[in-house]
Amino acid sequence: DAGVTQSPTHLIKTRGQHVTLRCSPISGHKSVSWYQQVLGQGPQFIFQYYEKEERGRGNFPDRFSARQFPNYSSELNVNALLLGDSALYLCASSPGVGRSSGNTIYFGEGSWLTVV
Amino acid sequence: GQQLNQSPQSMFIQEGEDVSMNCTSSSIFNTWLWYKQDPGEGPVLLIALYKAGELTSNGRLTAQFGITRKDSFLNISASIPSDVGIYFCAGNYGGSQGNLIFGKGTKLSVKP
Numbered sequence: 001d002a003g004v005t006q007s008p009t010h011l012i013k014t015r016g017q018h019v020t021l022r023c024s025p026i027s028g029h030k031s032v033s034w035y036q037q038v039l040g041q042g043p044q045f046i047f048q049y050y051e052k053e054e055r056g057r058g059n060f061p062d063r064f065s066a067r068q069f070p071n072y073s074s075e076l077n078v079n080a081l082l083l084g085d086s087a088l089y090l091c092a093s094s095p096g097v098g099r100s101s102g103n104t105i106y107f108g109e110g111s112w113l114t115v116v
Numbered sequence: 117g118q119q120l121n122q123s124p125q126s127m128f129i130q131e132g133e134d135v136s137m138n139c140t141s142s143s144i145f146n147t148w149l150w151y152k153q154d155p156g157e158g159p160v161l162l163i164a165l166y167k168a169g170e171l172t173s174n175g176r177l178t179a180q181f182g183i184t185r186k187d188s189f190l191n192i193s194a195s196i197p198s199d200v201g202i203y204f205c206a207g208n209y210g211g212s213q214g215n216l217i218f219g220k221g222t223k224l225s226v227k228p
Contacts, residue, residue, distance in 0.1 A: 004158075033214035042120075042204050042218030043159065056215045090158050094214060105149070105214060107158040 004108035025093030122219030139205035
């Protein structure tokens with residue numbers, strides 16, 4: 001079975017540009033979360049979506065937005081890119097949103113974004 | 117905001133040694149997870165803990181959810197070279213289950 005898949009794996013953007021990152025969850029998983037990981041730090045929570053609705057939002061500016069599609073895949077959009085947005089963007093999926101052993105969160109390999 | 121203190125920040129291991137690392141939080145957590153991340157890859161789940169006092173093993177790895185619900189530890193027994201990498205603790209204190217708070221990581225390297 002395929003794990004969480006993300007695209008693109010690497011990309012370079014210029015300050016002020018916009019970027020869209022894509023994620024396909026594990027088959028059967030309905031929840032997708034996005035994280036930003038700056039070099040040398042642990043991942044930081046950006047958004048969680050479940051059944052196409054936003055279920056949680058981290059402390060990120062409005063330049064960051066996301067959505068989830070009927071097939072449970074998701075997009076993360078970042079507008080007006082800043083140099084500080086350079087990071088590994090991780091997508092994670094889980095079957096649902098409840099706190100149980102059945103809802104363990106699995107991560108994809110990430111999209112490396114470099115802003116120059 | 118919520119903080120996780122993970123220690124040690126880094127450690128060197130010699131093959132066959134046992135390794136221990138831990139995390140403490142400023143608040144009560146409902147879930148503790150341990151991940152390993154290799155360079156250029158996403159975090160891989162090692163162990164998930166959902167109940168205070170829970171002790172769970174995965175091969176040579178053992179992790180416990182502290183009774184106070186504010187801490188967790190991960191032990192690796194008889195380390196091998198492929199154990200090298202960065203280990204992260206992560207927890208959830210309520211709210212959205214997908215909203216994990218991560219520690220800063222423990223970097224395991226081979227002793228020169």
